[in-house]
Amino acid sequence: xxxxxxxxxxxxxxxxxxxxxxxxxxxxxxxxxxxxxxxVDIQVPEGxxxxxxxxxxxxxxxxxxxxxxxxxxxxYENTTMLLANLQCRRGDTVVSQLNVFVxxxxxxxxxxxxxxxVKRKEVPEDTKVGSIVIxxxxxxxxxxxxxxxxxxxxxxxxxxxxxVFSLRGTNSPALRLDRALDFDRSQSMTLLLSVRDTPKExxxxxxxxxATLVLEVQPVDRRPPWFxxxxxxxxxxxxxxxxxxAIPTGHKLPAPLILRPGPIYAVDGDRGIDQRIVxxxxxxxxxxxxxxNADSGNLTMAQSxxxxxxxxxxxxxxxxxxxxxxxxxxxxEARAAAGSSPRFPQSLYRGVLALGSGAGxxxxxxxxxxxxxxxxxxxPEFPDLNSAITYRITNNSDFRMDGETxxxxxxxxxxxxxxxxxxxxxxxxxxxATTALEIRVSEQVPPPTGTTLKPPALSTPGGPSSVGTSTPxxxxxxxxxxxxxxxxxxxxxGGGAGDGGHQEDRRFxxxxxxxxxxxxxxxxxxxxxxxxxxxxxxxxxxLRCCGRKALEPQPYGFDNKxxxxxxxxxxxxxxxxPGPDPGPDPGPSGAPAEVPPAxxxxxxxxxxxxxxxxxxxxFGGSDGADADVVVLNAPVLDADGAGDSGGDxxxxxxxxxxxxxxxDEGADxxxxxxxxxxxxxxxxxxx
Numbered sequence: 001x002x003x004x005x006x007x008x009x010x011x012x013x014x015x016x017x018x019x020x021x022x023x024x025x026x027x028x029x030x031x032x033x034x035x036x037x038x039x040v041d042i043q044v045p046e047g048x049x050x051x052x053x054x055x056x057x058x059x060x061x062x063x064x065x066x067x068x069x070x071x072x073x074x075x076y077e078n079t080t081m082l083l084a085n086l087q088c089r090r091g092d093t094v095v096s097q098l099n100v101f102v103x104x105x106x107x108x109x110x111x112x113x114x115x116x117x118v119k120r121k122e123v124p125e126d127t128k129v130g131s132i133v134i135x136x137x138x139x140x141x142x143x144x145x146x147x148x149x150x151x152x153x154x155x156x157x158x159x160x161x162x163x164v165f166s167l168r169g170t171n172s173p174a175l176r177l178d179r180a181l182d183f184d185r186s187q188s189m190t191l192l193l194s195v196r197d198t199p200k201e202x203x204x205x206x207x208x209x210x211a212t213l214v215l216e217v218q219p220v221d222r223r224p225p226w227f228x229x230x231x232x233x234x235x236x237x238x239x240x241x242x243x244x245x246a247i248p249t250g251h252k253l254p255a256p257l258i259l260r261p262g263p264i265y266a267v268d269g270d271r272g273i274d275q276r277i278v279x280x281x282x283x284x285x286x287x288x289x290x291x292x293n294a295d296s297g298n299l300t301m302a303q304s305x306x307x308x309x310x311x312x313x314x315x316x317x318x319x320x321x322x323x324x325x326x327x328x329x330x331x332x333e334a335r336a337a338a339g340s341s342p343r344f345p346q347s348l349y350r351g352v353l354a355l356g357s358g359a360g361x362x363x364x365x366x367x368x369x370x371x372x373x374x375x376x377x378x379x380p381e382f383p384d385l386n387s388a389i390t391y392r393i394t395n396n397s398d399f400r401m402d403g404e405t406x407x408x409x410x411x412x413x414x415x416x417x418x419x420x421x422x423x424x425x426x427x428x429x430x431x432x433a434t435t436a437l438e439i440r441v442s443e444q445v446p447p448p449t450g451t452t453l454k455p456p457a458l459s460t461p462g463g464p465s466s467v468g469t470s471t472p473x474x475x476x477x478x479x480x481x482x483x484x485x486x487x488x489x490x491x492x493x494g495g496g497a498g499d500g501g502h503q504e505d506r507r508f509x510x511x512x513x514x515x516x517x518x519x520x521x522x523x524x525x526x527x528x529x530x531x532x533x534x535x536x537x538x539x540x541x542x543l544r545c546c547g548r549k550a551l552e553p554q555p556y557g558f559d560n561k562x563x564x565x566x567x568x569x570x571x572x573x574x575x576x577x578p579g580p581d582p583g584p585d586p587g588p589s590g591a592p593a594e595v596p597p598a599x600x601x602x603x604x605x606x607x608x609x610x611x612x613x614x615x616x617x618x619f620g621g622s623d624g625a626d627a628d629v630v631v632l633n634a635p636v637l638d639a640d641g642a643g644d645s646g647g648d649x650x651x652x653x654x655x656x657x658x659x660x661x662x663x664d665e666g667a668d669x670x671x672x673x674x675x676x677x678x679x680x681x682x683x684x685x686x687x
Contacts, residue, residue, distance in 0.1 A: 019096020020050050020088035022068075028103045031076040038067035040100060044088060048095055053085030055099070060084070074104040077144045111207030112141040112150050112195045118212040121175075125183045125220045125272075133165065133215070136174040141195040141209060148197040157212075161189035165215065175213065183219040183272045184235055190214050223269025224324040225277050225317040229261055238269065243315075243330040246382050248337030249305050251428055256298035258383040259330065264297035266317035266326065275319040282327065284313040290332070305334040335381065341431030342377035342389050342424045348436045349375055349422070351406060355415050355443045363399070363406040363439055374404045377424035377433055388428045396420035399439065412441050 021043045044050045044066050052063060061084040062069050068084055082102035088095045121134055141150055152173040156162035164181070168174040173193065191213040198206040226238035233239070245259040256263070268275040279297040281290065291302045292315065299313075311332040318325035350366035351373040362372040379385045391401040399420055400409040406422075420437040 018045050019048065020044050020086055020098065022086070022098065022100060025099065026101045026103070028105055029070075029074060030105045030107050031074045032107065032109060034073055035070040037069075038064075039070050039084075039102070040068045042066045042068060042086060045095075048088045048090050050086055050088050053087040053097055055083060055085035057082045057084070060102075061100075068100060070102065074102070076104045076106040076146065077110065080104050080106075106146040108145050108148060108197060108205050108207070110144040110148075112143040112148070112197050112209050114139075114141045114193070114195065114209055114211040116211055118214065120214045120216060122216050122218050123177070123181065124218050125181045126222065127177055127181060129177055129180055131177050132168070132174050133177050134175040134213070136168070136172055139173040139175065139193060139211075139213075141173075143197055145197065149199075151196045151199060153194045153196075155192040155194065157190035157192060158186070158188070160186070161191055161215070164189060165191060181217050182235065183217050183270070186217060187272070188214065188216050217272075219270050219272025221270055221273055221275075221319075221323055225266040225275075225319060225326045226269045227264070227266045227317060227326060227328040240326065240328045243328060244332075245299075245330070245384070246333045246335055247301065247305065247384060248340070248382055248428060249308055249334050251337065252301050252304040253384050254300075255384065255387055256293075256300050257332065258386075259299070260383075264292070264299060264315055264328070264330065266297070266328070268319060269324075275321055275323070277317045278320055280316050280318070282314040282316045284311055284330075299330065299332075307334070308336060309334045337382065337385075337429040340379060340381045340385075340426070340429040342379045342386075342426050342433045344375070344377050344424065344433055344435040346435065348438060349373060351437065351439045353408065353412060353439055353441050355412060355441055357408050357441075358411050359408055361408045362402075363408070366438075366440065373406050375401075375406065375422055375435065375437070376404050377435075379426055379429070379431070382429070385426055385428050388426055390425050390427060392423055392425070393420045393437070394423050394434075399437075406437065406439070415441050415443065417441075 022040045024040055027039065039061075042050050042063070050063060050066065052061060057079070060070065060072055060082045062071050063086075068086070070082075074082065081104065084100040084102070085097060086100065087097040119134070119138070123133055127133065139152075141152075143150060149171065151170055152167055153170075154162065154165070154167050154175075164177065164179045166176050166178050168176050173195070192210055193213055194208060194210045196206060196208040200206075201208075223236075226233075227240045228238075229241060230238040231241055241261055243259045243261075243264055245257045247253060247257065264279065266277045266279070268277065276295075277297075278294050279292050280294065281292050288302055289305060289311065290299055290313065292299050297315075297317070311330075311334070313330040313332065315328050315330055316325055317328065351363035352366050352369055353361065353363050365371045365373050375391060377386075377389050377391070379389065391404065393399050393401055393406075396418065398409055398412065398418060399406055401407075401422065418439045418441065420439070422435050422437050424433045424435075426432070
């Protein structure tokens with residue numbers, strides 16, 4: 001009895017030790033799988049209850065009845081294993097417990113991610129080709145998916161950047177330099193770096209990402225200074241120019257020398273660094289004739305040169321940091337200034353001015369009334385002396401010179417064409433030159449918008465690496481005073497060269513002017529045809545009967561005010577309105593001519609009067625008489641010239657009409673004809 005009493009509790013404990021059980025304790029499911037039905041059935045002994053133990057994954061499972069359910073959609077990136085700890089209890093006593101494991105399988109459900117959106121990297125210009133510019137660790141993307149392999153590609157945004165940089169491999173995003181950098185060609189390049197988690201874009205599922213790479217090229221000091229304008233440049237080298245100039249002997253010029261092809265000017269060959277250039281003379285200035293400005297490079301004279309001589313100066317242009325320098329040669333010829341005279345690029349200048357303009361108003365360009373007329377002379381041997389040239393009008397008190405600008409000297413109250421002679425005087429050499437000036441005063445001319453002169457542009461060789469040079473000789477201000485040599489504002493400047501003046505704005509295109517010329521030509525042809533028909537209709541018979549009469553060749557007359565001889569200087573003032581006629585002479589038919597009103601000179605008359613200063617149309621006195629047109633123009637070179645001109649018009653008129661009297665009269669009047677001494681204003685033509 002005592003033994004059984006001891007065994008009974010053990011037997012009862014062994015019977016109660018039989019706990020819960022399941023037919024499977026390990027499961028594998030893909031992440032993101034939605035729960036569907038119970039995961040496993042639990043066998044629970046009678047008198048016991050099953051519950052989740054504290055080791056279970058929180059909120060991942062639940063027990064309903066005797067079944068185990070999955071509560072969540074598994075996420076591999078959060079946890080790779082889920083645990084359900086099952087405890088069987090009898091009352092508060094845990095009889096048994098077991099674990100059910102759920103392994104989560106990874107799937108491709110996450111895109112790759114770059115650690116940046118835009119990455120900027122400074123790359124020195126002298127980086128060696130083949131070097132890694134950005135290492136893989138800085139560019140690699142991450143993917144939360146366990147088994148994903150990432151594939152990288154590079155696309156250019158800046159044209160040409162794809163040939164400068166590349167990736168070391170498809171799966172290695174290290175950025176490599178494939179071609180030498182050039183700061184002058186490209187200071188910044190942009191690339192797009194893309195990554196994909198599948199080998200092919202059309203794979204399912206597939207995810208990708210993109211980031212931006214900005215490579216900023218940092219300049220380094222690789223090139224010496226460049227003297228401009230470069231005779232040749234390919235962006236890496238510059239062939240230095242040979243500067244040349246001339247100075248007069250016996251004179252010390254106060255202004256900087258004007259050199260060809262431009263002023264002494266150098267820039268840092270490394271444009272990104274752009275070190276300041278310091279100038280000095282290394283050789284050729286042993287006697288101290290010249291002084292160079294260390295900052296501007298302007299070459300000036302310290303003393304005059306007594307006799308002709310050639311200076312060959314070596315000018316050094318050195319960076320302010322003393323790291324690099326270059327040398328250029330400057331040749332200056334000292335020549336005798338005696339006999340050097342200025343020259344005008346044009347033999348005749350034409351200007352316009354509005355009627356009623358007051359004193360001091362500038363005359364405008366005839367081709368472009370919006371710009372003031374500028375008259376310039378140049379000394380071809382000594383460009384430096386252009387600033388010493390003064391101008392004056394020698395034979396017309398209505399206008400005066402203000403430097404290179406023509407201005408009215410008095411109010412202009414009469415319309416007409418005015419002529420003047422402009423004389424240029426080189427105050428250093430004493431040489432002079434003269435040109436002609438034609439000014440048309442009219443109501444239709446708009447007043448000039450201003451008197452500011454456009455500085456002419458000077459083209460320079462050297463392509464993109466060239467710069468503009470100093471103001472050309474024609475742009476120098478006349479009169480005494482110092483002359484400044486202009487420096488280019490930046491490398492690469494330049495412009496179209498003028499002939500010493502400003503570049504004129506075009507009001508009409510070539511196509512428009514061509515169309516207008518075609519229309520006018522057509523109208524001219526039609527007018528000539530109509531004139532031929534009228535002549536044939538009215539004078540056909542007379543022309544046929546007189547067709548056998550030989551025509552004598554007539555001399556030609558010329559009237560060019562720009563080339564009159566010194567012995568016959570014309571009066572350049574415009575002619576006033578014609579005065580009253582003294583009275584007609586008897587005409588060929590004996591009929592008295594009509595007398596025009598006082599103060600008016602008629603251009604229609606029946607007498608052929610060789611009077612100067614106006615144009616007249618003469619009609620025969622009878623029906624059978626021939627019409628003749630006589631054009632009387634002044635000024636007159638001499639008696640013979642006037643006769644030639646008169647004979648030209650009279651002879652032609654007589655021959656064309658076929659009338660005997662008309663032709664004879666023109667021939668008789670031509671040899672001895674001269675304008676009357678009292679003819680008013682013989683320098684202009686009024687109709």
